[in-house]
C-alpha cells in the first residue's frame with residue numbers, strides 16, 4: 198500500500214492492505230532459521246523501493262488500528278483493528294498485527310498503548326531493535342480480537358509474543374490477511390499467494406450515490 202491510502206469494500210468495510218510500499222522477503226514463514234512455523238507464521242521483510250534497500254522503512258496502518266501492547270526488551274508491539282475488516286482470504290473479522298524490531302520500541306519513544314492510527318498513516322518502521330542481523334520488520338497477522346484475561350491462553354509466552362492457532366487472535370499467513378494492492382516492487386517466494394482486492398472505493402459509501410438515487414425513486418413512488 199501507499200502512504201495515506203484507504204480502501205473500502207461495497208459494504209463499507211475497510212480492506213486490509215499490506216503495510217509496506219515495497220519489500221524483499223528475508224525469511225519466509227515456513228523457514229526455521231529464527232522462526233517456528235509449527236507455532237506461528239512470521240515473515241521478515243526488508244524495506245525496498247525502485248532504487249533498492251530502504252532502511253527504517255515506513256509501515257502504513259493496513260486499516261484503522263489501535264496499539265494494544267508493547268514490550269521494549271523483545272522490541273515487539275501488537276496492534277488491533279478498531280472494527281471488523283475485509284481480509285485477503287475473504288473473512289470479515291478483526292485484524293491483529295504483531296511487529297518486531299522498530300528501534301523506537303526499545304528506546305521507549307514508540308507510541309503509547311491506546312494510540313490509534315488511521316488506515317494509511319505510519320504506525321511502525323523497519324529497524325534493528327531486538328534480536329536481528331539487519332534492518333527489517335518481522336510481521337505476524339491474525340484474525341479475531343486480542344485475547345482478554347478470560348482466555349485460556351492468557352499469560353502464556355505465545356499469548357503476547359506470537360499469534361498461534363490456540364491464542365486469540367488466530368494466526369493467518371500474511372498473504373491470507375493482507376491484500377497486496379499498490380505494493381511495488383516486491384520480491385517474494387512462489388508459495389506466497391498474494392492477491393489484490395479488485396473494486397472497492399477510497400472512501401466509505403462509494404456506492405452511496407447509487408443508493409441515494411434509489412431512495413429518491415422509492416420516495417417518489419411512495420408519494421404517488
Ligand SMILES: [Zn+2]
Pocket residue numbers: 224231232239240241334335336
Ligand atoms: Zn522474524
